Amino acid sequence: MFPLPASLFPTLAAAGLYAAATVYQGLRLRQAIRPDKRLLGLLGALAVIAHAIGLYSQLLRPTGLGLDFFNAASLIALSVIVLTLLATIRIPVENLLALLFPLGMVTALLAQFVPSGTVQPVLEEPGILSHVMLSILAYGMFTIAVFQALLLLLQDYQLKHKHPSGLIRNFPPLQTMESLLFGFLWAGWTLLSLSLVSGWIFVENLFAQHLVHKTLLACLAWVVFSVLLWGRTRLGWRGHKAIRWTLGGFCLLMLAYFGSKLVREFILHI
Numbered sequence: 001m002f003p004l005p006a007s008l009f010p011t012l013a014a015a016g017l018y019a020a021a022t023v024y025q026g027l028r029l030r031q032a033i034r035p036d037k038r039l040l041g042l043l044g045a046l047a048v049i050a051h052a053i054g055l056y057s058q059l060l061r062p063t064g065l066g067l068d069f070f071n072a073a074s075l076i077a078l079s080v081i082v083l084t085l086l087a088t089i090r091i092p093v094e095n096l097l098a099l100l101f102p103l104g105m106v107t108a109l110l111a112q113f114v115p116s117g118t119v120q121p122v123l124e125e126p127g128i129l130s131h132v133m134l135s136i137l138a139y140g141m142f143t144i145a146v147f148q149a150l151l152l153l154l155q156d157y158q159l160k161h162k163h164p165s166g167l168i169r170n171f172p173p174l175q176t177m178e179s180l181l182f183g184f185l186w187a188g189w190t191l192l193s194l195s196l197v198s199g200w201i202f203v204e205n206l207f208a209q210h211l212v213h214k215t216l217l218a219c220l221a222w223v224v225f226s227v228l229l230w231g232r233t234r235l236g237w238r239g240h241k242a243i244r245w246t247l248g249g250f251c252l253l254m255l256a257y258f259g260s261k262l263v264r265e266f267i268l269h270i
Contacts, residue, residue, distance in 0.1 A: 005057070005112075006057045007053075007054040007055070007056075007057040007058050007112060008054075008112065009054075010050045010051070010053040010054035010057075011050070011051070011054035011055075011108050011109065011111075011112040012112075013050040013054075014047050014048075014050035014051035014054060014104070014105070014108050015105045015108055015109050017043055017044075017046050017047035017050060018047045018051075018101045018102065018104045018105035018108070019101075019105055020043055021040060021043035021044055021047060021097070021101045022098065022101040022102050022105070024039070024040070024043065025040060025097060025098050025101070026098060029095075029098065029170060032170070034170050035094070037088065037094060040094060040097065041085060041088065044081065044085050044097060044101070045085065047081075047101070047104065048078060048081055048082055048085065048104070051074075051078050051081075051104060051108050052078060054108065054112065055071070055074055055075060055078060055108070055111065058071055058074075058111060058112070059071055059075070065129075065132075066116070067132070068116035069116065069258070070107070070110045070111040070114050070116060071111050071116070072136075072257070072258075073107045073110065073111065073258070074107040074108050074110070074111035075136060076107075076136055076139050076140055076143065077100070077103050077104045077107040077108070078104065078107075078108075079136055079137060079140040080100055080103070080104075080140040080143045080144055081097070081100050081101070081103075081104050083137075083140055083141065083144060084096050084097060084100055084144055085097075087144075091180060091183075092172045092176070092180075093144075093148070093180060095151060095170060095171060096144065096147050096148060096151065099147050099150075099151075100144075100147065125202075127198070127201065127202030128202055128203070130198055130202070131195060131198040131199050131202050131203065134191055134194050134195035134198055135195040135199075135257070137191045137195075138188055138191035138192040138194075138195050138253075139253060139254075139257060141184055141187045141188035141191055142184075142185075142188040142192070142225075142249070142250055142253055143250075144184050144188075145181060145184035145185050145188055145246060145250070146246060146247065146250045148177070148180055148181045148184055149181055149242075149243045149246045149247065151171070151177070152174070152177045152178060152181060152243065153240070153243050155171050155174060155177060156174065156239070156240075159174070178238055178239075178242070181242070181246070182229070182232055182242075185225060185228065185229060185246065186229065188225070189222070189225045189226065189229060192218070192221070192222055192225070192253075193222065195218075196215075196218060196219065196222060199215065213256075214256045214257060215256075216256075217252050217253070217255050217256030217259075218252075218253060218256040218257075220252050220256075221249045221250075221252035221253040221256060224245060224248055224249035224252060225245075225246075225249045227245070228242065228245040228246065228249065231245070
């Protein structure tokens, strides 16, 4: 018999806990009842601990960190959920977890069971690791912002058509939701700026490492988010315009990272 991978049981436990938290929150929201914040937080905390244990053994390799396509997606999902759980301590963003818990479950299972493509391990050097972690945190924060934007869009639509669902009835006011969105965008923009600066400092040759497309797209995303935040500050942009710019910048950012990884690992095999 082949030995079972060390990550199997923690990953399955994480998937089960994410599923339990999703079902519990979904049923409560469907009944227009606010979920118990402590119980939801406990389920989420247990899920991310199990997720982190399973992912750790998948990432750690003799030659460096194995940040292949699905491991990277799992790591970003984990960081997004951890950031959101921490945020719920101070601000009312627990509704985001109804979308993020399923994301954590799916990415954890994909990282465990789908074979990885061709990938070069990330060297465990402090400068490179700091760049990788800043990038992951930036992607994570912008992912939270996008989910917040989608919930804001849904809330605005249902309020205008005067048939709010149980989920929407548990939302904070529109103004609060919009303020939270721009708080996440500012945090993501700051992290992305630091990530780009650290990349220029610590990554020696962007062309030799096939990173030029990733860098250009990430810089374009930075420009889009910069224009959006300028428009918010100077011109008072809000509502659908802010949501469109948020989604546009996020698409560029995801193409920069996941698009380039998908092509390199599964098509070009480099």
